[in-house]
Amino acid sequence: MNKIxxxxxxxxxxxxxAAQGLCDVSAQRPIQELETELKRSFKTLKKQKPxxxxxxxxxxxxxxxxxxxxxGGVGEEFHPLSAELQVIARAGSPKMDNTRTLxxxxxxxxxxxxxxxxxxxxxxxxxxxxxxxxxxxxxxAQAEYSLVQADSVNxxxxxxxxxxxxxxxxxxxxxxxxxxxxxxxxxxxxLLKTSELVxxxxxxxxxxxxxxxxxxxRYFVDSAGTRLKTPFAYARLGYTLMGYTEDGLELTRxxxxxxxxxxxxxxxxQLLADVQKSLDELQTLSKAPEAEPMTAPAILKNRAMAxxxxxxxxxxxxxxxxxxxxxxxxxTDKVGQPVVAPILTIVDDATxxxxxxxxxxxFYEYDDEGVKSRPVTLVENGVLxxxxxxxxPIKGFPKSNGHxxxxxxxxxxxxxxxxxxxxxxxxxxxxxxxxxxxxIKRQGKPYGFIIEDLSGGFTQTDTYAPQAFKxxxxxVYRLYPDGRKEAVRGADxxxxxxxxxxxxxxxxxxxxxxxxTCGAESGWVPVSAIAPSxxxxxxxxxxxxxxxxxxxxxxxPSAAKKGGAK
Numbered sequence: 001m002n003k004i005x006x007x008x009x010x011x012x013x014x015x016x017x018a019a020q021g022l023c024d025v026s027a028q029r030p031i032q033e034l035e036t037e038l039k040r041s042f043k044t045l046k047k048q049k050p051x052x053x054x055x056x057x058x059x060x061x062x063x064x065x066x067x068x069x070x071x072g073g074v075g076e077e078f079h080p081l082s083a084e085l086q087v088i089a090r091a092g093s094p095k096m097d098n099t100r101t102l103x104x105x106x107x108x109x110x111x112x113x114x115x116x117x118x119x120x121x122x123x124x125x126x127x128x129x130x131x132x133x134x135x136x137x138x139x140x141a142q143a144e145y146s147l148v149q150a151d152s153v154n155x156x157x158x159x160x161x162x163x164x165x166x167x168x169x170x171x172x173x174x175x176x177x178x179x180x181x182x183x184x185x186x187x188x189x190x191l192l193k194t195s196e197l198v199x200x201x202x203x204x205x206x207x208x209x210x211x212x213x214x215x216x217x218r219y220f221v222d223s224a225g226t227r228l229k230t231p232f233a234y235a236r237l238g239y240t241l242m243g244y245t246e247d248g249l250e251l252t253r254x255x256x257x258x259x260x261x262x263x264x265x266x267x268x269x270q271l272l273a274d275v276q277k278s279l280d281e282l283q284t285l286s287k288a289p290e291a292e293p294m295t296a297p298a299i300l301k302n303r304a305m306a307x308x309x310x311x312x313x314x315x316x317x318x319x320x321x322x323x324x325x326x327x328x329x330x331x332t333d334k335v336g337q338p339v340v341a342p343i344l345t346i347v348d349d350a351t352x353x354x355x356x357x358x359x360x361x362x363f364y365e366y367d368d369e370g371v372k373s374r375p376v377t378l379v380e381n382g383v384l385x386x387x388x389x390x391x392x393p394i395k396g397f398p399k400s401n402g403h404x405x406x407x408x409x410x411x412x413x414x415x416x417x418x419x420x421x422x423x424x425x426x427x428x429x430x431x432x433x434x435x436x437x438x439x440i441k442r443q444g445k446p447y448g449f450i451i452e453d454l455s456g457g458f459t460q461t462d463t464y465a466p467q468a469f470k471x472x473x474x475x476v477y478r479l480y481p482d483g484r485k486e487a488v489r490g491a492d493x494x495x496x497x498x499x500x501x502x503x504x505x506x507x508x509x510x511x512x513x514x515x516x517t518c519g520a521e522s523g524w525v526p527v528s529a530i531a532p533s534x535x536x537x538x539x540x541x542x543x544x545x546x547x548x549x550x551x552x553x554x555x556x557p558s559a560a561k562k563g564g565a566k
Contacts, residue, residue, distance in 0.1 A: 025174035025227045030059050033123050034221040037130040042223045045089070045138050050145050052138050053097070054090040054167060055223045057130070058368065059083075059116070060408065062216015062232070065184065069191040069209040071557070072199055077188075082216075083116040085130065086409060087137035091145040094165045096152065098144035099392070099411060101324055103155035105147060112136060113409035160323035162393045168371045168400060170225030175365070177231045180215055182262050187211050187237070190268045194275050198241060201279065202555050203286040206242040211235075226370040234361065234526060235259050236515075237266070241278055243286050248546035249490050251285045252455070252474055253278035258515040260359045281475060284487050291476065291491035291541055297439040297448040298539035299432060302512035304454035304473065306529035309346065309421050310518070311459050312469050312497050313339075314529075317378050318414040319387040319403075321461065322394045328460070328467040330497055334384050335396065341504035342382035343424050349375035350402065350417030352528075361515040361526035362418035369404035369412050376401050381424065390414040407523025415522060421531035423507030432508045433479070435535055439505070440481055447478040449539060450485070451493065456516075470494050472544070490544040500536070508533040 025031055034057045045052035061083040068076035091098045101107060114133045117125040191209040198207045213235040220228040238256035245251065255274050257266050266274070300308055313331075315321075322332045331339055340346070350373035353363045366372055369391045377385050389397055390404030390413055405415035427435070433450075440448040457471035471493040477485045511532050518527045 021175045021177050021231070023174040023176045023229065025172055025229055028174065028219065028229050029119055029123075030061070030219045031221060031227055031229065033119065033126055034059060034130065034219065035227070037127055037134065038221055038223060041131070041134045041138075045134075048138070048142070050091045050142055051093070052089050052091055052141060053093055054088075054165070055134070056088040056226075056370065057219075057221045058086040058088070059219040060216060061116075062214055064214040065182075065212065067184065067188060067191065067211040069188070069195050070207060072192065072195050074188065074192070075208075083118070084408060085114040085116050085133055087112075087114075087133045088222075088411075089134070089137040089141040090165060091138070091141040092148070092164075094163050094167060096148060097164045098141045098148055100148045100151070100164045102147060102151045103158070103325060104151050107144065112140075156325075158323070159325055160395050162323055162395055162398075164392060166391050166393050166399050167224050168222075168226065168369055168391055171366065171370060171372060172227050173366065173372075174229045175231060176217070176229070177233070180213075180233055180235070180261060182211075182213060182235065182265075184211075187265070190271060191237075193268065194239070194271050197272060197275055198279055201283070203243045203283055204241055204279070205244050205551065207240065209239045211237045220366065220370045222370055228366050228370060230365050233260055237271075239275060239278070241275075241282050243282050244547075244551040245286060245489070246550060247290075248548060248550065249290075249544065250547065251282060251489060253282045253285075254455070254474070256515065258359050258361055264359065281487075285475070285489050288487040288489045291488040291543065293540075293542045295538050295540045296445045297436055297443060298536045299436050299448075299450045300454075300534050300536060300539075301450065301452050302508070302510050302531055302533045303514045304451045305421065305534050306419075306512070306514035306531040307454040307456060307516075308471065308493075309531055310416060310419055310514070310527065310529045311457060311471060312500065313346070313379075314348075314416045314419055315459060315461060315520070316497060317384075317387050318416070319389040319394050319397055320392045320413045322387060323392075326462050328463055330461075330467055331384055335386075337384060338382045339384045339498070340379055340382050340501035343507060344379060344382060344504065345377070345422040345424065346379040347375055347377050347420045347422065348388055348403070348417055349420055351375060352418045352420075355418075355513055355528075355530050356511070358513045358515075360418050360513065360528040361517075362416065362528035364417065367400070367402050367404045367412065368406045369400065371400045371402045371404060373402040373417065376403070388414045388416060405522060405525045407525055410521075410523040413520070413522045415520065415525055416518065416527050416529075419527070419529045421529070423509075423532050423534075426507050426509035426532060429508040429510045429533055432506060432533055432535055435506055436479060437481060437483065439535070439537065440479065447480045449491070449541060450477040450479055451539075452477060454493075457492070466496075468494065468496050469500075490546070491541045492544045494540050494542050500539075503537040503539070504534050505537050506535045
């Protein structure tokens with residue numbers, strides 16, 4: 001399974017306006033219209049053969065902003081409005097329904113997403129579209145269920161015969177927020193000025209500076225009695241610088257600032273300084289020696305460690321996977337057993353809106369199955385305690401713990417939210433580097449590694465492939481026994497989960513946040529991970545894949561804008 005990322009204290013602040021924004025859910029027009037149509041439709045559909053035993057509506061309305069600047073000019077700018085409906089219909093029964101993973105075929109796992117008419121006026125057009133969507137969803141669910149029935153007859157025995165669904169307990173909740181605003185003209189001017197900073201450098205082949213912002217409300221109504229209205233808001237200012245070496249290696253440096261209000265955006269001075277630092281790093285990488293395959297002690301810096309935990313452990317503790325017979329089941333039978341170094345505790349807590357003043361993209365109040373989010377301790381002092389659960393139960397874990405997530409139009413499965421790594425014994429980061437030097441000398445290695453930045457990669461979780469990972473650092477240093485550091489390019493991290501997590505020797509006290517977007521079978525969802533820097537006894541490095549093509553013969557137009565290439 002490929003996963004690609006755009007990539008304190010245990011308890012944090014609640015979302016800023018939670019108390020002030022409470023509202024009456026029964027007074028919300030979308031809730032009223034959806035509830036009326038759900039009751040009317042469900043009365044008939046539950047009598048069908050096969051029965052539609054559960055029905056839910058997710059309705060989202062909002063607005064997005066997207067600003068894209070490149071080569072010193074605006075490449076794209078738009079502000080679309082959206083109002084979309086997703087219908088979730090389950091045919092059969094909780095014991096076996098249309099969502100069951102087929103052993104002798106393939107489930108599509110997606111729903112039609114309907115663009116909805118305005119709710120202004122009498123609402124007839126809105127209700128008619130809800131009716132059409134409900135009819136289509138029920139027919140699709142019943143067709144899927146027939147495939148599941150055939151599969152249950154022809155397929156081999158399942159290792160986990162848990163039910164396909166546990167109906168979530170009903171929840172009633174409503175919260176509103178005043179619309180957030182940003183000075184888009186000021187942001188555009190700042191991005192244009194920053195874009196000019198990278199012009200005139202031949203080692204920069206492409207650059208982009210973006211600001212994206214979306215906000216709105218999500219409404220959830222189901223046949224069990226859940227009625228929810230929750231706001232959503234995501235804003236990110238970011239940049240990417242890309243280079244390309246003569247031997248075909250792509251180099252990137254990126255930066256991102258996730259915010260929930262204008263005051264959290266970087267100042268122009270800070271953005272210029274950060275981009276200049278990335279520019280210097282890109283130039284250093286363009287001249288750096290290529291990494292050689294070897295195993296050596298290493299430090300995973302805090303944000304890199306956060307990505308590492310997300311990719312290598314996080315996807316393997318998502319509950320629904322444990323009953324898939326094609327899943328590698330690395331941790332399935334290890335509850336109560338040590339699985340990582342004993343200094344680590346790992347908690348996934350989507351209720352955290354901020355960590356040390358940084359907004360967390362993985363925050364949500366209710367998941368995409370209408371279940372309230374809550375902290376889940378996955379690993380305690382190295383011992384596996386729990387799985388992330390959607391409403392698809394598994395052996396020993398009969399209900400959801402609020403981690404059923406999906407992007408629009410896809411079926412929710414267990415996914416991460418805010419994954420927090422907590423070390424029980426920490427040292428200052430400088431001391432961690434001294435410990436790395438000592439470990440290099442103890443092992444007699446010519447050097448060790450410091451993984452400064454990690455963009456993502458992939459992790460294999462299915463039985464047809466090795467249970468291994470290959471992650472893609474974007475900034476790596478060699479650390480020599482005399483303390484000298486040297487940047488290297490073209491280094492990938494490889495390994496297996498059970499070995500790698502038990503190579504952690506120590507941790508620093510420098511917790512940091514990685515905000516990103518994670519892709520899996522239920523689509524792309526916003527996530528966060530928080531971790532300290534850690535020292536690994538051994539890390540395997542191998543060469544990165546290269547392109548077969550050389551860099552462009554012609555320099556980009558911007559290379560001459562500052563009086564010649566550098």
